[in-house]
Amino acid sequence: MSANGEGLGRVLTVALGLCLVCSIVVSTAAVLLKPAQQANKTLDLKRNILMAAGLLDPSRSVEEQFEQVETRIVNLDAGQFVEGVDPASFDQREAAKDPAQSRAIPNDEDAAKLVRREDQALVYLVRTNGGELDKIILPIRGYGLWSTLYGFMALESDGNTIAGLGFYEHGETPGLGGEVDNPRWKSIWPGKLVYQGNEVAIEVLKGSVRAGSAQAQWQVDGLSGATLTTKGVDNLVKYWLGEEGFKPLLDNLRQGEVS
Numbered sequence: 001m002s003a004n005g006e007g008l009g010r011v012l013t014v015a016l017g018l019c020l021v022c023s024i025v026v027s028t029a030a031v032l033l034k035p036a037q038q039a040n041k042t043l044d045l046k047r048n049i050l051m052a053a054g055l056l057d058p059s060r061s062v063e064e065q066f067e068q069v070e071t072r073i074v075n076l077d078a079g080q081f082v083e084g085v086d087p088a089s090f091d092q093r094e095a096a097k098d099p100a101q102s103r104a105i106p107n108d109e110d111a112a113k114l115v116r117r118e119d120q121a122l123v124y125l126v127r128t129n130g131g132e133l134d135k136i137i138l139p140i141r142g143y144g145l146w147s148t149l150y151g152f153m154a155l156e157s158d159g160n161t162i163a164g165l166g167f168y169e170h171g172e173t174p175g176l177g178g179e180v181d182n183p184r185w186k187s188i189w190p191g192k193l194v195y196q197g198n199e200v201a202i203e204v205l206k207g208s209v210r211a212g213s214a215q216a217q218w219q220v221d222g223l224s225g226a227t228l229t230t231k232g233v234d235n236l237v238k239y240w241l242g243e244e245g246f247k248p249l250l251d252n253l254r255q256g257e258v259s
């Protein structure tokens with residue numbers, strides 16, 4: 001073989017060896033870091049659940065604060081808690097994709113663009129020292145302009161007064177739809193009401209709520225310059241608080257049929 005040919009062979013051997021070593025390092029790191037990533041994700045969810053309910057104290061550990069939260073699985077159609085299944089083993093996002101654990105939503109009922117709705121969902125309960133329900137935190141999701149927004153809505157024990165709302169995952173534009181994360185906008189939600197009689201009346205407006213108007217209790221200002229994200233939030237909130245979402249459970253809680 002010529003000197004040039006030998007040189008090329010060595011370069012290729014070194015390059016291939018380097019590729020092999022790098023791929024082993026990267027895949028080993030990915031495998032070793034997976035449990036830590038999963039733990040961080042779970043911790044972040046817990047932080048967001050506490051935050052939505054207005055219970056997060058940044059000076060204390062999230063794990064310690066989350067001990068006051070009871071995680072339950074609910075059958076959405078029946079509005080009843082499911083017994084005998086460990087909530088830690090239930091993956092709601094997977095359930096929503098699985099035809100055996102979800103159903104397709106007809107197009108004309110799918111304003112939140114969910115495509116499928118899971119049969120069972122997680123809910124989080126916070127109780128008073130006496131064991132009475134204090135807050136219920138509901139997972140919500142739906143499409144904005146660019147992405148599915150995932151978040152939580154917390155309600156007071158009446159199942160009607162909003163305690164807070166927050167999104168922990170979305171791909172809306174920072175400064176526009178991304179303003180769903182703005183603490184000032186999120187602070188508008190607590191105290192607003194969901195139901196007027198038996199109807200879901202909460203709405204996110206395009207524009208601002210008229211101060212003192214009769215409907216103001218059920219209305220939230222939209223995000224300026226982000227009409228489509230605003231509409232997405234309006235749609236998803238209405239869906240998850242409606243008959244197809246958590247309304248059967250909230251009705252049962254109000255009537256004392258589940259506790």
Ligand SMILES: Cc1cc2nc3c(=O)[nH]c(=O)nc-3n(C[C@H](O)[C@H](O)[C@H](O)COP(=O)(O)O)c2cc1C
Nearest residue numbers: 145146172173174176177178225226227228229230
């Ligand atoms: C780069 C870019 C990013 C945008 N991101 C968002 C967004 O995240 N959410 C949103 O509702 N609108 C976003 N918009 C604006 C929408 O395209 C659209 O103009 C607006 O939501 C409609 O509001 P209007 O009915 O008040 O005109 C974005 C526009 C541009 C050019």
